[in-house]
Amino acid sequence: KTNYQSEYKEIKCIGRGNFGSAFLVQSRTDKNKYVAKKITLGQLPEKEQQNALMEVNLLRYLDHPNIVEYNGSYIEDGILIIIMEYCDVGDLSYHIRKKKKADENFTEEEILHWFIQISMALEYIHGRKVLHRDIKASNIFLTGNNTVKLGDFGISRVLENTSDAAQTCVGTPYYLSPEVCENKPYTYKSDVWAMGCVLYELCCLQHAFSADSLLGLVYKIVQDKHSPIPDLYSEDLRKIVEMLLLKDSSERPLVSQLLLTPYIKQKMEEFI
Ligand code: ADP
Ligand code: MG
Numbered sequence: 252k253t254n255y256q257s258e259y260k261e262i263k264c265i266g267r268g269n270f271g272s273a274f275l276v277q278s279r280t281d282k283n284k285y286v287a288k289k290i291t292l293g294q295l296p297e298k299e300q301q302n303a304l305m306e307v308n309l310l311r312y313l314d315h316p317n318i319v320e321y322n323g324s325y326i327e328d329g330i331l332i333i334i335m336e337y338c339d340v341g342d343l344s345y346h347i348r349k350k351k352k353a354d355e356n357f358t359e360e361e362i363l364h365w366f367i368q369i370s371m372a373l374e375y376i377h378g379r380k381v382l383h384r385d386i387k388a389s390n391i392f393l394t395g396n397n398t399v400k401l402g403d404f405g406i407s408r409v410l411e412n413t414s415d416a417a418q419t420c421v422g423t424p425y426y427l428s429p430e431v432c433e434n435k436p437y438t439y440k441s442d443v444w445a446m447g448c449v450l451y452e453l454c455c456l457q458h459a460f461s462a463d464s465l466l467g468l469v470y471k472i473v474q475d476k477h478s479p480i481p482d483l484y485s486e487d488l489r490k491i492v493e494m495l496l497l498k499d500s501s502e503r504p505l506v507s508q509l510l511l512t513p514y515i516k517q518k519m520e521e522f523i
Contacts, residue, residue, distance in 0.1 A: 259287060263275050315371075319335050377507070443495055444500070494512075
């Protein structure tokens with residue numbers, strides 16, 4: 252039986268998120284770099300810790316070019332450690348910030364190319380009855396060849412009742428859907444809403460909804476219309492943003508329906 256310490260060497264901490272910290276590590280066997288996510292399960296009883304590990308291990312069977320690869324997991328001293336592919340070109344939140352700083356915009360082509368890849372990843376996991384639950388710009392990674400990969404899915408469900416989740420709900424939940432704000436269940440359509448928020452951000456370089464307080468944010472998500480995306484983008488793109496950010500989840504498309512809209516289909520063919 253292997254353990255984390257004997258398999259990987261930690262290089263550095265690369266950040267802290269909602270559910271723990273991320274480390275850049277090197278495998279002692281294949282010498283490649285990976286990312287290790289560490290999540291404290293401390294409070295959870297032994298049995299639930301094992302359940303969490305089993306759920307995370309299921310993620311290994313998701314295999315798609317636009318999904319960050321999982322390479323295994325460990326539980327050591329009440330800490331869940333998830334090993335995943337290292338994406339070294341940065342996440343989309345970083346690229347969005349960079350564009351904004353340069354006072355430039357992404358081209359419609361760039362946006363759609365990324366958006367379609369992420370939609371295909373989402374269609375793949377929804378087709379396997381897995382919800383992502385944490386789609387956001389910082390969970391979408393750029394790799395070489397302008398490929399984007401969706402990471403960190405499913406983990407949030409496993410981790411909802413860990414001690415880390417309770418303590419570190421510090422990040423502002425910009426991507427909460429109206430139905431979740433209204434205390435209704437999280438569904439496939441809630442993932443689609445979050446995709447709409449990411450698409451909006453790629454176009455506008457700012458969140459679709461933001462406020463100084465959680466209550467203010469929830470109010471805006473449920474009530475307010477987002478401001479329009481810049482004129483430089485097509486009417487087709489504008490309509491897709493509108494469709495994904497429909498407040499009523501029953502009117503919002505599933506990702507499989509989204510991929511059937513004529514403009515998306517046309518772009519998909521162009522990108523092949
Ligand atoms: P969050 O998603 O809330 O930002 P994470 O713990 O998932 O928090 O990530 C923390 C930092 O580590 C982020 O800057 C993210 O870009 C980076 N990171 C996470 N996973 C990977 C990965 N697989 N490859 C490269 N960087 C990653
Ligand atoms: Mg993340």
